Amino acid sequence: MTAQLHSVTGAADTLAVRNPATGEVVGTFPVHTADDVVAAVARARAAQQWWAGLGFAGRRKRMQRWVRWLARHCDELYELGHREGGKPKGDIQFELLAGLEDIRWSAAHAKRVLGEKRVAPGLAMLNFDARVAYEPLGVAGVITPWNAPVYTVLCGMAYALSAGNGVVVKPSELAAATGVWCVESFAKANPDTPAGLAGWVTGFGDTGAALCRSGVDKLAFTGSVPTGRRIMATCAENLTPVLLELGGKDATIVAEDADLDEAARSVVWGSLWNAGQACVGVERVYVVDAVKSEFLAKVKQRAEQVTVGTDPLSDYGPMIVPNQIDIIRRHVTDALERGATALVGGLDSIRPPYVEPIVLVDVPEDSAAVREETFGPVVVINSARDVDDAIAKANGTVFGLGSSVFSREHGREIAARLRAGGTTINSVLTFVGLPSVPFGGVGDSGFGRFHGDDGLREFTRAKATTFKRFGMGQEMQEFPRTDEQFDIVRKVVKLRYGRRFR
Template identity: 35%
Template sequence: MHYQTQLFIDGQWVAPVRQGTLEVINPATEEVITTVAAATAEDAERAVQAARRALPAWRSLSGGERGGYLRRISEAVQQRKDRLIPLQTLNNGKTLAEAEYDMDLVSACFAYYAKLAEQLEQRQNQPVVLPSTEFTSRTRFESAGVAGLIVPWNYPLVTTSWKLAPALAAGCTVIVKPSEITPLIELELGDIAREVGLPAGVLNIVTGTGQGVGAPLCEHPGVDKLSFTGSTATGTRIMATAAQSVKGVSLELGGKSPMLVFDDARIDAAVEWICGGIFANAGQMCSATSRLLVQRSIYPQLLDALVQAVAGIQVGDPFEPQVAMGPLTSRDQYDKVLSAIAQGKQCGATLVAGGGSVPGQERGYFVQPTVFTEVPLDSALWCEEIFGPVLAVRAFDTEEEALALANDSCFGLVAGVITEDEQRIQRLSASLEVGHVFINGPQELFVETSWGGFKQSGIGRELGPWGLDEFLEVKHITRGAKQPG
């Protein structure tokens, strides 16, 4: 398979100024797939200048014209699925089924924002009702300018599309900085951009480290808007950097999400949704429901069923169709998760499933799906984001206790609730301090609904019309109705 490995700047594949490279690793085998360009501040400068040159013409297009490009990108993703799916699995470690789901999300995202771009003209110049007849006012929505999009390694191309599609729809030109761990699939966007005829400079892709090119991009005075998905620690640094020039910022950060299971739940369905919420994508999800709260009256029964289900999860080569969970995506993440499991064994929690690397897997970053019970509330296992297939379980007695435990976190991205009590559903939906509540089902994602969190889980929203608004500036034009004299 041929891989794009250079930088995509101003519509062309170019080498970095300093000729540096980064190794890209297959997490299932630890083998080097290829090397890609390692951009630096000089390359960030080139990309920003290309985006600024392209901005006036791109933002002056009608929403319908921009929507046409987005629609063609959506179609190109569908047409390239046979290439994109195995590339996602190779570089990230997702199973083929997970990678296929991702590509469908990406295509749907571009198609959705094509529609919103086409509808943007209807929002322009809307009159504002004023209390005075001596004035009239109307509303305009304008591009936020040049946007820097910094995306993570756990859902490459998905999170890119969540940022890129609305940014382009809004009339922004962009610089995408992929994770240095999983850059290969984002680089495919360069070929897609050329295929659909996207004007040069509208999309630029710079691969490299956060320190090498991410920080210079955030600091650049020619970047008007930053959108970042990743850790809360990195997000706070980006926010501090953006404050120096008062850039617009949207941040989708960490999580330690709760799943609440009540005694009227169906055990089999609850176990399926619990496993999906923590073991999908090898637990590498900011929204992973890694804190499980179970009502005490069904706790033993549910725990037995959960342990049995976890034992049946096959971990291994993500290209094998029977495998349900692939490797972690990097050596650093593998070491971090194993360290968290070791700490869990020492904090007083009880290990009931998994607990380490996968026996017999001599190479690759494979970790067993792991479950701890009786997890202390002050432990790192209960409080800190692990970003791996590690579940912490506790029992509760009352709804009030469950709600208090669920909200007792510095994060607030999502929560899951499993119950048949409609009044309880209404109460908890209103009281859980999170950006998205999933009721009686898996974390099914729809581009029409918002994504983002409360507290330290971030600022702003992605997806839906709210995602488009993140890349628009609001302008009002107010004029006097009376002529002078």
């Protein structure tokens, strides 16, 4: 069940967030107008001056307070997230843990990554001192999705704030309760912070578009490819730079020398966690023919044991968006009609608002279930003659977010040939939970990076500073130019650059 719009007498329009399994209203939030959004950005911009002035040490202290506050109030978040999305508390716990690591890591490493550094001036300007620093942009806008509302909010805030920016978050209308809770947790942990430094706005597409047009200095968006294209087009009106983390059709390769028990366990979890509603979920598997039968037997055994329901510790819960169930039904129907086999589940597994595990085998490569993002608890397992064939099929997509490889001896060389923003060897999705490595995609999966050094620099502008340490008599940067100077530089160029570099 989607968020519903209600008119409230004497107040602005509001949206009600409902549990998709029970229909329970979890929270009611305003539908912010364009003027509201501009005001939120203005508050963040005013507060950002104070925040930037704290320096790296002052910001780190407050980010550490935030981590402690979140850890101490985690049970409150688990309950809210379970009520809002019907998600098992374990999924919310997984999101929180990854978010806490992002906050901790970004605050601890911001000075090392962004602080001023001395760099070599080069031969032509050897009498100059050269420095590079990374300055805050000002205010970052962050638009987050409904499928991982805790993690994406905390992650976006972590890198923007650690880099010295203010931030305004627009959570999905389907997950506004947890999104707002996460944003407000920062001020609760740091009551000395000026109002609005970490702000939020709620609403539908118009509110998101207003944030794109509000004058933010960068817009970070996590969501679908079609919406990402609209975000980019809207931001282009004001030349606002964007970070886009979009969809995926992640592939896993199972080589002949793979640990099949580990591969089966990982594929089942990676394809079904969060009901498959994950941009980096395992959607395609290419297993070499030599081990296919044994691998399928292990996957079948594990997938049939997965539990689905409203229990707080179920393996996964309901589908959040009803329209996504229609996509799943279309993909599965098309695959079966074109000769695929349902190893686990099938069309009868689709029982809204739930979809029980579906494992499809031998699906045509040009089918919707292989070419399009399914975003549900469905995984396709296809054959490959050998590793080369598996790599070619894995790379045969417009997406390029994540990937994984199972091989005892050849994991690194296989991973190097995969076109994706991240690859995990002998596991799945690990790069998402590591704050020290960049996370993002290529192709239709977007561009820009969260996490790591790259993630911090995404929310800054590079600033070069040079100053003259001493004069050199006749300078190249002044008139007149003399024959003597020309001859000296001519000899230096031939001597320095005309020979083989070591």
